[in-house]
Amino acid sequence: MSETKPLGGKVVLVTGAGGGIGRAIALEAAKAGAAVVVNDIGASLDGKRESSAAAEQTVTEIEKLGGKAVANGDDVSIQEGAQAMVRQATDSFGRLDAVVNNAGILRDCFFHKMTYEDFDAVVKVHLYGTFNVSRAAADVMREQGSGSLIHMTSTSGLIGNLAQANYSAAKLGIAALSKSIALDLQRWNIRSNCIAPFAWSRMTSSIKVDSPEQEARVNRMKEMAPEKIAPIALYLASDEGADTTGQIFAVRNNEIFLMSQPRPVRSVHRGEGWDLDSVRSHAIPALRSSYVPLDVSADAFSWDPV
Template sequence: MSDIRFDAKVAIVTGAGGGLGRQYALELARRGAKVVVNDLGGNLDGTGGSPAAAEGVAAEIKAAGGEAIANASSVTDDAGMAAMVQQAMDAWGRIDVLIANAGILRDKSFTKMTVPDFEAVLNVHLLGTVKPTKAVWDIMRAQNYGRIVVTTSSTGLYGNFGQANYGAAKLGLIGFINTLKLEGQKNNIHANAISPVAGTRMTESLVTPEVFKAIAPQYVMPGVIYLASDAAPSGAILAAGGGAFALARMYETEGVHLAPADLSAEAVRDNWARIGDEAGQQAYAAGGEQGQKFFRKMAGG
């Protein structure tokens, strides 16, 4: 099969001033894409900012013979995201790929976490993905082409102590792409999620130097490049780390129908093992499939 290429395509990568985002931006450019390198250049907790990070990666791309624009707008700023998209359109006339990678951390146990800490993380991870996506959506619809990759996390999928804010935001993004994959179908817009395990400034203090090196961002990057390509699926959650790749899926069991004969909390308790029986479980493609199952069971199916 032929190599994956992005010739004549335009990509926006948020949080591209370092770590994972930098790897995505550099590889997209190496494969022919024109790249908007977006990064606020702030601290890990979201405070501060400097254009130096974005400018540095854009300079790397240009030095290698590629085309790039640096942008230091915050992903939480509506006007900044609109201006970033307009910047790309003025330069190149289209936007084909959005990789929403920007993020911050404000980890604390829930009892110690403040509401502003919760809101700040939701604003960057969840709304900071929604806002650039909204800014490119109609452009992609008009083109009848778009590839959107959001960044989820094992914390969102499975939980992690001290990250209630981060987990809520990251699982929210799965709900987001589950609807985008449906609404984007007729216009060839595919939406997917990457769930990375990588050595970045977010994880540097949590692992040994040896592990940090073994889970370097370049070991996640190939999965994201595929999700941004013409051949990408839609609605996938790709977990990646250290060169290993896996798909995460949400399954629903077949369950049992208790009404009207035995409709009580006690019946739910007593049938818990049957409710959770994995035989026949399915990963639904849309929310309506759950409703169809319940109506089937109500009809005796």
């Protein structure tokens, strides 16, 4: 990989790039030589459209650095919006080499209080948004015979979290979607990977603080800059990342993790088959020691970031 312009000649579309992680990746991609389509609808944290200025501000920053970028205000949750942003990439720059599916909203609340509308809105932006943009990009990338799709998942989905059933369901769905994309599109040299980012951003700033432990956790997160996520994203978008697909990474300050994916943990067999009594007396006692605990992301990442 060239030390100067590892993404020279490439075109990268970053959704939700008006701020936070998306903005950081867009800026770093431009510094690495890519032409960038900066997508952001300028929505509030819960998804209500406010202003398109955020995308334009990121474009201005890129141009001040001497890079090339265009702003896009289409909605990832709408199929036509995803198609329009991909079309803008090819109209503006002639191709599309990488997509970073970063756009997201939050509507956190406990499951027994969650409305259909709050579940639907979050899944539409995160899961449907990832599908819509990836599906539109896939047509371009298949014609090119190459491409990289990079999706933001979350340990809230991979491990678990309180009061985020909508967000967790969408983020775990994205991990499964990414694996299917990787399998289906490998014949065209299109790869698909996930990143679970830990970083202080507009979304994490909404975390409720109602205990000293949560306050300490939030203070630790404030130390994790969005720029820390960019290097792995740039690698996955680059030619050097061509042999990496179907993987899930997590980035936590200066740590990069390769995350596990579900596989059988333990099994029991009974030649004559199972009935309720034998499941109760034999199967469950044998399997119980391997149960996955009812933990949350903070339990799995219990040490201070380094």
